[in-house]
Amino acid sequence: MSGSSSIVSMKKIVQQLRFEAGINRVKVSQAAADLQQFCLQHAQQDPLLCGMSTSNNPFRPQKVCSFL
Amino acid sequence: MGEMEELRKEMENLKDQITAARKTFQDTTLQEAASGVTVVGRVQLKTRKTLRGHLAKIYAMHWGTDSTLCVSASQDGKLIVWDSITTNKVNAIPLKSSWVMTCAYAPSGNLVACGGLDNMCSIYNLKGKDGNVKVMRELAAHTGYLSCCRFLSDTEIITSSGDCTCVLWDIETGTEKMVFAGHQGDCMSLGVSPDFKFFISGACDFTAKLWDIREAQCRQTFSGHESDINAIGFFPNGNAVITGSDDATCKLYDLRADQELITYQDSSIMCGVTSLAASKSGRLLLAGHDDFNVNIWDMLKSERVGVLAGHDNRVSCIGVSSDGMACCTGSWDSFLKIWN
Numbered sequence: 518m519s520g521s522s523s524i525v526s527m528k529k530i531v532q533q534l535r536f537e538a539g540i541n542r543v544k545v546s547q548a549a550a551d552l553q554q555f556c557l558q559h560a561q562q563d564p565l566l567c568g569m570s571t572s573n574n575p576f577r578p579q580k581v582c583s584f585l
Numbered sequence: 586m587g588e589m590e591e592l593r594k595e596m597e598n599l600k601d602q603i604t605a606a607r608k609t610f611q612d613t614t615l616q617e618a619a620s621g622v623t624v625v626g627r628v629q630l631k632t633r634k635t636l637r638g639h640l641a642k643i644y645a646m647h648w649g650t651d652s653t654l655c656v657s658a659s660q661d662g663k664l665i666v667w668d669s670i671t672t673n674k675v676n677a678i679p680l681k682s683s684w685v686m687t688c689a690y691a692p693s694g695n696l697v698a699c700g701g702l703d704n705m706c707s708i709y710n711l712k713g714k715d716g717n718v719k720v721m722r723e724l725a726a727h728t729g730y731l732s733c734c735r736f737l738s739d740t741e742i743i744t745s746s747g748d749c750t751c752v753l754w755d756i757e758t759g760t761e762k763m764v765f766a767g768h769q770g771d772c773m774s775l776g777v778s779p780d781f782k783f784f785i786s787g788a789c790d791f792t793a794k795l796w797d798i799r800e801a802q803c804r805q806t807f808s809g810h811e812s813d814i815n816a817i818g819f820f821p822n823g824n825a826v827i828t829g830s831d832d833a834t835c836k837l838y839d840l841r842a843d844q845e846l847i848t849y850q851d852s853s854i855m856c857g858v859t860s861l862a863a864s865k866s867g868r869l870l871l872a873g874h875d876d877f878n879v880n881i882w883d884m885l886k887s888e889r890v891g892v893l894a895g896h897d898n899r900v901s902c903i904g905v906s907s908d909g910m911a912c913c914t915g916s917w918d919s920f921l922k923i924w925n
Contacts, residue, residue, distance in 0.1 A: 527592040533767060534599035537805060542610045543841040548824070549618035552839070552846075552867070553885055555822045557622075559866035564910050565925060566625065566868050575653075575670055576633035576911055576923055 607844040615837070615846040619885040625868060628881050628891035630912065636667050636921035638674055643915035644701070645902045649690040652906035656697045657915055658688035664699050666711065669906075669913065669923050678709055678718050691736040696721070696756075698742055700731030706744045708756055724754045726761050733775045735784070743784055743798070745772035751786050753798060763801040767794060773815050779823040787814030793828050795840060807838040809845050816861040816872075820884075827870060827884075829858030835872050837884065849882045851889060860902045865909025873900030879914055895922055 560566060571577045641661035648655045649666075654675060656666050662683030666676040684702035691697065700706040706724040713719055729747030736742045737753075741762070745751045751765040751772055770789030777784045783804075787793045793814055795805040807826065816829035825846070826838045834850040835858055849870060856875035863870055863884070870882040871893070879900055881891035898917035905912050911925045 524588055524592065527589060527596070531592055531595050531599065533803060533806075534596060534603070536802070538599050538602045538606065540805065540843060542606065542843045543839075544610050544612050545615070545839070545842045545844070545846065546613045546618060548839040548842040549613065549615045549846065552615070552820065552822070552825060553619055553622060555820075556866050556868040556885055559821070560868060562909065563864050563866035563868060564908075565628070565630065565864040565905065565912060566866055569910070569925070574633075574910070574925065576925055578633075 607842075610842055611844065615885070616887065622885050624886045624888050625883040625890050628869065630881075630891065630893055630924040632895050632922045632924055633911070634669060634672050634923040636665075636669065636672055636923070637919075638665055638677070639663065639919045639921075641919060642898070642917040643901055643919060643921060644686050645688045645699075646904055646913055646915040646921060647688055647690045648904045648906045648913065649694050650692050650907050651694060652908040652910060654690070654694065655904070655906075655913055655921075656688050656690050657902075657921055658685040658699050658701075659919065660685060661919075664688055664697060664709070666697065667921070669911070676711060676718050681707070681720075687731060687733045689734045689736055689742070691739055693739050695739055696736065698734050698736065700724075700734060700744065702730050704728065704730060704746070704748075706731055706734050706742065706754070708742070722756055722759045724752075724756070724759055726752065729771065732771065732773045735775060735777050737777065737781055737798070743775060743777065745775040745786050747771040749788070751775060751784070751796065753801075763798070765794075765796050765801060765803065767803045767806075768792070770813070773813060774817045776818045776826075778819055779821065783823075785817050785819065785826050787817035787828050787830075789813040791830070793817055793826055793838065795826070805840065805843055807836075807845065809836055809838075809848075810834070812857070815857065815859055818861055818863060821863060821865060821867045827861055827863060829861040829872050831857035833857055833874075835861060835870060835882070837870075847884075847887050849884075849887055851880075854880065859900060862903045862905040862912065864905055864912075871903055871905070871912055873903045873914060875899050877916070879903060879912075893922075893924055895924075896920065
């Protein structure tokens with residue numbers, strides 16, 4: 518019966534919400550500080566952020582080689 | 586009061602409880618916390634390579650873990666594996682169904698997968714004995730289109746579908762190991778955590794969900810978007826999630842604070858977000874839009890610091906390579922571009 522199946526669905530939704538309500542949380546100040554720290558710590562290893570020299574860029578057009 | 590009424594009341598109470606709990610942990614905003622950080626300087630990336638070969642709209646691309654090979658899927662009915670440095674096509678795989686919407690590269694480099702309106706996820710072995718690329722498995726069980734797929738390994742893959750579920754598959758047996766149900770709308774995109782223990786899904790119910798892969802349990806649900814979430818990804822440390830939506834904004838949700846930290850929006854941006862990727866340090870967010878552009882955001886300061894303009898049609902997919910050296914965009918104009 519459609520009535521009982523929507524009750525079953527609703528029970529699942531309520532059960533899921535109970536689970537989500539009970540999780541442990543951390544303060545936004547802590548979360549934000551950690552994100553900031555990660556960004557700053559890894560900045561030098563981020564080529565799109567810092568750029569790279571031509572010689573280090575695998576996608577830069579190769580210089581023309583000439584035979585000596 | 587009928588049982589349904591009671592359940593509805595309890596649902597509303599729990600939702601209010603969650604909202605209140607999140608508020609008590611909101612002792613500041615990301616904007617305030619990052620007020621001492623200087624905005625990133627203007628980011629100007631150039632197109633270094635254009636990958637030409639597809640004959641119709643490109644719907645998806647995914648980098649291989651070697652940061653050189655990548656796979657793209659087009660509605661011309663082909664999967665192409667490219668060497669992004671030489672622009673050579675390593676493999677051009679004809680598909681049974683041309684209505685492809687997603688593709689993925691296995692971390693090992695041995696397999697690629699794709700799927701779409703055929704409701705299936707097809708796995709191809711790139712390293713077959715005779716050198717021919719053949720279908721290895723067809724994973725069929727979804728009752729809706731395949732919107733996204735991501736390998737956990739050569740033996741497991743996760744798919745998201747228009748049937749509102751995500752599934753973890755055993756590739757060898759071709760069977761469903763776990764079904765992740767809970768979204769109330771088509772699942773559009775998924776992302777796997779850096780430690781492979783969790784994945785996130787974005788859906789047409791405007792929410793993003795965090796799932797524990799082994800427990801098949803939804804741990805957290807994030808709301809706030811005002812339309813379908815088309816794109817989703819993890820912040821590189823695995824503690825935050827970035828979403829992109831038809832509402833033209835991207836949002837950053839922190840998993841440990843269990844809430845939205847910031848929205849990336851601009852009144853001049855009116856087109857939906859189709860795809861997104863974070864740079865290696867997480868500082869830059871690259872978002873592809875329906876208006877043919879990619880916007881680059883300083884993730885901490887929520888300021889637009891660059892634009893990639895080069896495609897002649899919608900940017901449908903974007904990816905940053907594992908070594909962070911390059912960003913690849915794919916478009917309905919049938920080209921892929923490599924930028925750095």
